[in-house]
Amino acid sequence: MTDSIFSLLPPLVAIAMVILTRKVILSLGIGSITAAILLADLSMKETFIYLYEAVKGIFFVDGALNTWNIFILLFLLILGIITAFISLSGGSRAFGEWAMTRVKTRIGAQLLTVVLGIILFIDDYFNALTVGQVSRPVTDRQNVSRAKLAYLIDSTSAPICVVAPISSWGASIIALIGSILATHSITEYSAFSAFIQTIPMNFYVWAALAIVLLVTFGKLDFGPMKKHEKLAIDKGVLYDPNKPMSGELQDDLPTSDKGSVKELVWPIIVLFISTVGTMFWTGYKGTNENITIFTILENTDVALSLLLGGLLGLATVYLQFWLQITRHKHMPKSLFIKGTIAGVKSMLTSVIILIFAWVLADLISQIGTGNYLAGVIAQSSLSPAVIPALLFIIAGVMAFSTGTSWGSFGILLPIAGDIAVATDVSLLIPAMAAVLGGAVFGDHASPISDTSILSATGAGSNLIDHVITQLPYVLVSAVVAAIGFLVVGFTGSTILSLLTVAILIAIFAIVIKWFSKE
Template sequence: MENTIFSILPPILAILMVVITRRVLLSLGVGIIVSALLLADFKIGETFAITWDAVKGIFVSEGAINTSSVYIILFLLLLGIITAFISISGGSRAFGDWAMKRVKTRVGAQLVGAILGIIIFIDDYFNALAVGQVTRPITDRQKVSRAKLAYIIDSTSAPICVVSPVSSWGATIIVLIGTILASHGVTEYSAFSAFMQMVPMNFYVWAAIGMVFIVAIRNMNLGSMKVHEDRAISTGEVFNPDKTIPGELKEDLPTSRTGTIGDLIWPILGLFVGTVGAMLWTGAQAIEGETTILGIFENTDVTLSLILGGLLGFIVSMIMFARQALVLRGVEANVLGSGVIAGLKSMLPAVYILIFAWAIGDLIGRLETGTYLAGVVENANLNVAYLPFILFILAGFMAFATGTSWGSFGILLPIAGEIAAVSDISLILPAMSAVLAGAVFGDHCSPISDTTILSSTGAGSNHIDHVMTQLPYALISAGIASIGFIIVGFTGSTMAALAVVILFLIGIWFLSGKSPKQVNPIEEKVV
């Protein structure tokens, strides 16, 4: 069943079940079993063996601990503990009080999240979780729904990373581009200059980021997002209390009476400095030869850096708690154990979803779903001018079905270079840009994507609520980007295509209605 049309059945089935049942683990579990059945040719014993191998591979690979996934899980658990003790130490309450005096509108609260998402471009995982931790007290106080915050985080994490040369994404992509250009004898620009020329061609990124600011400033609430926003404004419930919320503390933990803003800032700063410092250190250690900033980010160990940053953040949060409990006497010291347990339990929903998503992702990889989809395009008789548009759609569907943008552009970038080289070499950069853009688009829409899961975790939003509320905006951005890729395919003009993308965003701005203050008169009373 590998590399055939049947290989797309498990991801499609899992995604449809997620949408219909709203039960993520059940849907992913069905997708895992169907994938294993196809790989085992419907032999029950072998199906169980393949399923167990996929789950075991998350934790142990080739006789050694699979650090890439284990470190992510440990980082999430550490983040849960850090969050619990920031709350116990009074940091969240103090930061909320401080923010209320300075960020006085719902628009301002949303813009804080958007701007932080753009500034923290080092890595999408770190972006999704760190921005959520800093912004959540502000958006909660201003009655911005968690679903809206998750959308803002998700639409400014991977999109920024994919166009930033100094990031874990950018450094890897530059290496891939350099290999592809060299294999086709393209010598007029270096890998770095090619990457920089591709940045304005990533029309989905600019459409998605533009939509974030339109949604925040113009109160453009579409579909189920309107339901979440209306509930937050009218009742103060920023999420549906009947649904599972990853990262949300369910226990009624005590809060220090003497907490200050520093009880939040210092642990988060420790997390940030520790992670970025570890990324620079691990990258520099892995380089053989001349040390450059691009080389550092190309070779950095992101997951190890996250766990080291998490440990530093945890240590700082414990120091702040000890200060509150033993020096200032703002909270009892015996809450230590219950705080740790509450923090761990708050992250278990996210951990379970990630494990299931990784397992189905591994099995889909064995089914060669991505290879099959890529082969369909490579063997088709296409008008070369449509190549960027078709690659954008294909990469989007592939990332949507497999839950991985990295896997999608890893497969499709060489194919895009090959097709452009044999048909019209001038389209090689637009074709590769289309692959990167499509991979991020599909990643945004996929309920089995790890970055989507981590965005909902960072924001404290129910995962399926995040997927369903983000989908309309991602589709609008993809529609705008599609027009841009068609234009660049036929005209070869990046500026003309980018101008059309900007014009569409301006049009949406004027058609999207009035500001939140005008369309929500109750906001003055509620906020």
Template sequence: MEHSILSIIPPILAIVMVILTKRVLLSLGTGIIASALLLGKGSISETFLIFWSAVKGVFLEAEGLNSWNINLILFLLLLGVITSLINMTGGSRAFGEWATTKVKSRAGAQLLAAFLGVIIFIDDYFNALAVGQVARPITDRHQISRTKLAYIIDSTSAPICVISPISSWGAFIIGIIATVLASHGLDDISAFTAFIEMIPMNLYVWTSLLFVFIIAIRGLDYGSMKKHEERAIETGVLYDPDKVISGEVKENLPVSDKGKVRDLIWPIIALFVGTLSAIIISGLHETTGKASLMDIFGNADVALALVVGGLLGLVVGMLSFYRQVFKHNALQANWMVKAFKSGVQSMLSAVMILLFAWVIIDLIEQLGTGLYLGGLVERSNLNPIFLPVILFLGAAVMAFATGTSWGAFGILLPIAGQIIAVTDMALFLPGLAAVLAGAVMGDHCSPISDTTILSATGAGCNLMDHVLTQLPYAISAAIISCLGYIVIGWTEKTIFGLLTVGICVFLFFFMLDRRKKRAQI
């Protein structure tokens, strides 16, 4: 069953079910069972053992505890409690009131969220959750749908991380590129230099960012996102209350009327500073000899750093809470229990979805779904002109089916190097960049992607609402990126690919704008 066409059945089954039923856990569970049955060749006992091994692998590995997964879960729970404390101290309320004097339009609120996404480029997980916490009070105040906020977060997290050398993504990718360059004897260029040169070649990133800023400024929404935005504007309902909302505090908590903006800002600053400091310290600890920024970020334990930052943010949030208790008499000390209980409960849905996603990703990896799809790309004997676009689409399909862009990086970057080395070396870096771009695109569209799940959690919206509203935007950006990669393959010039993307984006939104104006007449 492994490495064959059958290996794509479980992820396709899970994705189709989640789109049709909107029941994420049921759909992921079905995909998990299908994967285990294929791996166990129909044997019930073998299937159960494989399933149990995958579940156990979420928490345990050969060396002991799976610290990455456990720390990420702890961080989610900590963030839920911090959010509850910020709400109870009146920080969110005060920040929303302050923001109305500074951010006076829906476009301004969306642009603020987008700029925050660009600035916080250390790690996509941290980006997705931190931007959501800061931007949500402002976007809520301006009646921007939660799905719109999730789209902005998702389109400025992974796309920025994938072109940032000083990030957990950059360190991972540069490490793979170094291996690819060495395997082909390309010692005239360093992996870092190659990464920097590939940044303008990552067409999907630039297309996605253009989409985010143009849509925010001009309000040119389409597809199901338009319906969500219209509902938010007309009724003030920012999300479907009948659906499960990860990261949303469900209990009506008491809120201090003496809260200040600092009650929101300081816990977030503590979270950011604590995380960044822990990344640097852990990276230095694991680096021998002279440490560069790349070495530090590459060797850092980001998940542990998130927990450290979360604990520091929690301490600052608790200090703000007790200041409201003892200085302002606006809260009661025993309400701290409510804050912890409500915060943890708000994140349980996200944690469960993430756990299911990790299990199915592990089983899909055992099935060799990525290797099978990578082999299809490797065996495609088409004109070299089409290599960049083929690699882009291949990486998109792989990331969509496996729910991990990093898996697509690890499998397809070496394959892309092999294909291009025997066809046209002028397309070496554009081909590798196309893999990175395609993997991010597929990750954007996949409901089993952890980045997608955390973007919905950070925004406080339903996961499938986020997936279905973002999908038309991601596909539109992908089609334009494909045209750009065809031009790069034909001309072997990145500038012409970028110009193609720019012109296509302009024409696309020009037509949308004209259609919007005609509808208003």
């Protein structure tokens, strides 16, 4: 049943269960069991073995610790503790009060999130979690719903990383493109210049960012998001308290009245500088060839960098809290233990969801969902002009089904290269841009995506609320992008395609504005 149409069943079951039950962990578990049953050819004993090996693989691989996964999980727990102590020390309260004197509107609060999301482009995990920690006190004060915050975070993390050459994404993509060019003996341009040429053609990114700005400045909320925003504006209800919140402190911790903005700012600064610095250090240590900023980023250990950065950030909040209670003697030292436990507990839901998502992704990989979808493209005999649009759709379906944009473009970029060279080599750049855009699109739409999970965590939002409220914006961006890829396929003109995207976005804005007045 591998590499066949049956390989679509596990992700479809998981996604359908999420929509029907709104219970993410249960849905991911059932999707994983479905995949294991298919892999085991209905043998119960083999099913349990596949499930056991998938869970084991999260923590151990090739007889050694799977440090990537373990470090990411530890970073999440550390970030929960940092958040707890920023709250304990009064940093969140002070930052909110400070921001209220400077960010005085809902538009300003949302714009702060968007700008931070664009600036912190070095890595999507780091972006999603850090932007949430900084922006949440401000957006909460301005009654911006948590679902809206999660959408703003998600739409300025992966979309920025996928078009940023100096990022963990950019470096890996450039390396993949380099191998494709070498395979087909293409010497007209380098891997770096090819990547640069894909940037203006990544129509999904530009459509998604344009809609983010329209929603921020033009108040063009629609679909389920409009209901969340109306509750936030009219009643101050930022999220449904009856639903589990990722990254939200549940324990009733006291808040110091002695805290200042530095209690929030310094841990974030230390976290940022130490994480980025460690990324460059690990990349430099792992580079054996010509050392450039791109080879360094290609070889960086993101998970280790996040862990070390998180530990230094944690040391900073511990030190600040210790100095505060020593100076003012207004809080008991026992809060070190209580705050640490509360921080860990706040992230447990996200950690469990991420583990289940990884298990499902591993089993989906084994059953060959991605290979089957890629084969559909390879066997198609459509006009070369529609290849970019087709690749965009298939990459979107693949990322949506598997929950991974990296896995999707890792599989599809070489296939896109093969198809373009075999049909019309001038379509190579548009085809690769379509794969990259489609991978981000599918990742945005998927409830089993790790970036969806982490964006909800950073925002303190319920995951399903985030996915459902974001989906209409994602689909509009995807439709606009698909039309853009059709235009570039038939005309070969990037400018005309971008103009088409811009016109479609403008029409969309006018229509939504008109309906909102009805």
